[in-house]
Amino acid sequence: MKYDIIIVGGGPIGIACFIEAKKNNLSALILEKGTITNSIYNYPLDMTFFSTSEKLTINDIPFNCIAPKPGRKEALEYYRNVANYYDININLYEEVLTIDKSDYFTVTTSKNTYFSDNIILATGFYDIPHLLGVEGENLPIVSHYYKEAHPYAFQNIVVIGANNSAVDAALECYRKGANVTLIVRGSEFTSRLKYWVKPDIENRIKEGAIKAYFNSTVEKISHTSITVQSNHETITIETDHILAMTGYEPNFNFLERAGVLLQDDGYKTPFYNPETMETNVKDLYLAGVVSGGLQTNIWFIENSRVHASQIINHIQSK
Known part of the structure; x- marks a missing residue:
C-alpha cells in the first residue's frame, strides 16, 4: 500500500x-x-x-x-x-x-x-549513547543506561555526568546504600538541573555523603577502577560499577x-x-x-x- x-x-x-x-x-x-x-x-x-x-x-x-x-x-x-x-x-x-x-x-x-x-x-x-571515547569504555563494568538503584546497593559506584540523569542516579543509588562518587567535567552541574533536585545533591556533597570531583575528565577505565584527571591531578578510583550518564x-x-x-x-x-x-x-x-x-x-x-x-x-x- x-x-x-x-x-x-x-x-x-x-x-x-x-x-x-x-x-x-x-x-x-x-x-x-x-x-x-x-x-x-x-x-x-x-x-x-x-x-x-x-x-x-x-x-x-x-x-x-x-x-x-x-x-x-x-x-x-x-x-x-x-x-x-x-x-x-x-x-x-x-x-x-x-x-x-x-x-x-x-x-x-x-x-x-x-x-x-x-x-x-x-x-x-x-x-x-554519547561515548567518552576512552580506553575501557566497552568493559562490562560500564553502563550508559540506568534503570534502577537496587543492583548497585552496597557497591562502590562512579557516576559520570552533570545532567539530571546523572544526578538522579547518584541520589537514588546513594539512598539504596551505594558508595557514590560523581565525576563532573565542568565546574558545576548543568543549569537545566531540576530545581527540586539541585539542593539535594549539593547538600549530599557538602556533608560528604556523595563524593564529587568537578573540572574532571576520564582518562581510562579498567575492570576494577577508573582513572580521572581532576584539577591537574591524576586520581584512580576503585569501583564496582560505572554509570556513564554522558547523554x-x-x-x-x-x-x-x-x-x-x-x-x-x-x-x-x-x-x-x-x-x-x-x-x-x-x-x-x-x-x-x-x-x-x-x-x-x-x-x-x-x-x-x-x-x-x-x-x-x-x-x-x-
Missing part, C-alpha cells in the same frame, strides 16, 4: 504527527523499531518529568496526574491511551533500514517494503543515508526549514528532538508538539 505519510518513530511526537495527519484525512503509518514510546519505556523506572502533565498532552487530550509532575509509568499509560483513542496505525518492532527517493519514497524495513509520498522522521535520540545522540548515520545533510556547526544539526520542518530532501521532514542534532536540550515534548501541525499544514498546502 502507498501512504500519504510514513512516520518513523512511535514516540509522543510521532503519535502527534499521525493524529494531525488523520484529522486532515491523510493516510499514515507509523513504523517503530521497539515498543510504543520506546524511549520513555527505557527511562529509569522512577524518573519524574521536568514538565507538568499539561505540557506533555497531545491534541488537548487531558493528562490526569495526581502528583505535581508525572513519572515514567503515568506517561506510558497516557500515551498508550491516546494511541488507542485515535486508533493509530502503527507497526511495532519493525526497524526501518533504508529510505530511497524517486518519484515517491520506498521504505524498506526488517519485515516489509512500503511506499509513501512523504516521510516524517521522529526518531528521537535515546538509542545511541545520547540521534542516529546521524540513518539521517545521512536518507539524504539529510548535517551542518558543520559543531552540533551536526540537520538542515531543515524551521517554518515547515522540511529537510533538504523534498517531502522528507523532521519532528521532535532529532531536529537539534547534538543539542538534545533544545527540543522537548512540550515545545516540539507544534512540529506536527507545521508539517501537516505544509503537506496539505502542496
